[in-house]
Amino acid sequence: MSQEFNRGPAPQQNKDLFILTYGALVAQLCKDYEKDEDVNKYLDKMGYGIGTRLVEDFLAQSSVRRCHSYSEVTHIIAEVAFKIYLGVTPSVPCNNSSRNEFSLILDKNPLSEFVGELPAGRSSLCYCSLLCGIIRGALEMVHLAADVTFLQDKLKGDSVTEIGITFLKQPEEKKYRRKK
Amino acid sequence: MAVCIMVIVKENYPFYVRSIPVENELKFHSVVHTSLDLVDEKISAMGKALVDQRGLCPGLLYPTEDYKVYGYVTNSKVKFVTLVDSSNTAHRDNEICSMFWKLHNSYTDVTCNPFPNPGDRIRPRVFDNMVTSLMTQVC
Numbered sequence: 001m002s003q004e005f006n007r008g009p010a011p012q013q014n015k016d017l018f019i020l021t022y023g024a025l026v027a028q029l030c031k032d033y034e035k036d037e038d039v040n041k042y043l044d045k046m047g048y049g050i051g052t053r054l055v056e057d058f059l060a061q062s063s064v065r066r067c068h069s070y071s072e073v074t075h076i077i078a079e080v081a082f083k084i085y086l087g088v089t090p091s092v093p094c095n096n097s098s099r100n101e102f103s104l105i106l107d108k109n110p111l112s113e114f115v116g117e118l119p120a121g122r123s124s125l126c127y128c129s130l131l132c133g134i135i136r137g138a139l140e141m142v143h144l145a146a147d148v149t150f151l152q153d154k155l156k157g158d159s160v161t162e163i164g165i166t167f168l169k170q171p172e173e174k175k176y177r178r179k180k
Numbered sequence: 181m182a183v184c185i186m187v188i189v190k191e192n193y194p195f196y197v198r199s200i201p202v203e204n205e206l207k208f209h210s211v212v213h214t215s216l217d218l219v220d221e222k223i224s225a226m227g228k229a230l231v232d233q234r235g236l237c238p239g240l241l242y243p244t245e246d247y248k249v250y251g252y253v254t255n256s257k258v259k260f261v262t263l264v265d266s267s268n269t270a271h272r273d274n275e276i277c278s279m280f281w282k283l284h285n286s287y288t289d290v291t292c293n294p295f296p297n298p299g300d301r302i303r304p305r306v307f308d309n310m311v312t313s314l315m316t317q318v319c
Binding site: 016019023026030119 | 289290296304
């Protein structure tokens with residue numbers, strides 16, 4: 001997939017086919033599963049599979065340095081990864097509440113560009129669950145466990161789309177005290 | 181001011197109807213229905229002479245005592261018909277055509293919605309708002 005590692009910024013390509021393909025995928029899942037939770041779960045699972053593979057391509061293309069904090073990781077995801085793959089840059093507001101919870105705020109979500117509103121009877125559908133899965137899968141491949149969910153969704157009537165990333169403590173990082 | 185905008189699909193049934201005031205909708209239905217023949221006639225008369233990149237805009241179809249009827253056909257044989265109050269001063273053709281182009285662009289966005297089946301009659305909010313703004317603006 002990544003033939004040249006130093007491609008530079010990706011050329012502006014027509015994303016309509018990609019957006020329509022994603023829409024068809026979600027529509028088909030809605031036909032296959034009655035419950036919104038099931039559709040969300042499977043979208044997240046698919047995204048996880050994509051994320052574990054996509055991270056290799058991302059690291060090769062972007063050649064980012066090692067991150068030293070969760071905040072740096074979140075900024076890299078927002079400013080580099082989203083820019084490369086979706087062409088948008090979400091903003092990362094300063095989250096003072098705790099040092100392992102961050103948000104990505106998207107004014108305009110390219111994936112749901114053509115979906116005006118959620119269909120009747122699907123009010124708890126998270127249309128872009130795939131993105132959550134992708135971020136979660138990618139982070140896990142670099143040994144960072146995280147919980148990624150949608151906090152706000154424009155399709156549900158909120159003013160912006162907000163993705164929340166909560167970094168979880170790794171059990172291996174616990175220091176084992178030797179019994180004295 | 182545009183009093184009625186109707187989108188008619190290839191199979192010749194109305195996909196979207198919007199009229200002000202709503203009570204006259206049935207009357208507008210019959211007017212638009214009769215104008216469909218005129219649209220086909222004008223298109224076949226124009227032939228390939230005035231093919232725009234987006235669609236054919238025959239413009240004014242015919243004037244009645246109360247309204248003027250304008251039509252537009254896309255490359256996929258979807259017709260947009262609009263009725264405008266006759267009392268207003270004459271509109272230039274390119275004003276009407278640019279209105280139809282905006283409608284056409286909005287319509288293509290609506291068709292890209294993955295959830296409804298093609299041919300389902302829906303009232304998407306964004307399209308509704310766009311039509312409202314066009315109806316109040318054309319005067």
